[in-house]
Amino acid sequence: MPNICSFQLLLLASLSVTSQSIEASTCFGTPRKGRIEGAVALPTDGPNFKAYSLVGVTLRRNYVHEKVRDVVVAAYALLEKKLPDQTFVYGETGWPKGGDFAPHKTHQNGLSVDFMVPLRNPQGEAVEFPSSVMNKWGYGLEFDAKGRLGDLTIDFNAVALHLQALDEAAQKAGLRIRHVIFEPEYQGMLRAAPAWKKLSFPLYPNKVWVRHDEHYHVEFQTDCKP
């Protein structure tokens, strides 16, 4: 029989576990059919990144699992040193409670994040991704087979560094990355970028239902409940 003092300690310990589990995000199901409890919003902006749309943020279309938020923010912090001139723009993630997230086919359980492509102009200067309501917050933009749109070109070197930063931050946080979806015709240019290094996760090799030219989709992986 525990005495009163150890009983109180037990009670305190169980209360602290309960409050932790209330705060922690819990994902259910899969990115295609799932939901999430305790999701958190990605920050609207930071020193070298911002959300694709204030309307999207206001509508709360930027929620993720808390581990995903921590990894996304930590990766941006790594990029501040490696690529100080780029401002990165993230795209849609998911609803606070997950579930159907049209027009996306996944993004249902807090583990999917879209990142808009970093860009450079003909002078080699970093240019912020031009997302606006006129181009469906960036998703309506069409880049050509070489990754060009007008005088803007996708900065494949920055994409390579970003994926490495996500890989490093995820490994530190004990979070896996299942795969990255990026237009297959761009993957050769990505692998040819000076900063490219082998990643611990695959680039999805096939075409998917919609062309992933203006953004790359990162699918994280953690233990979710059924």
Ligand SMILES: [Zn+2]
């Ligand atoms: Zn996506």
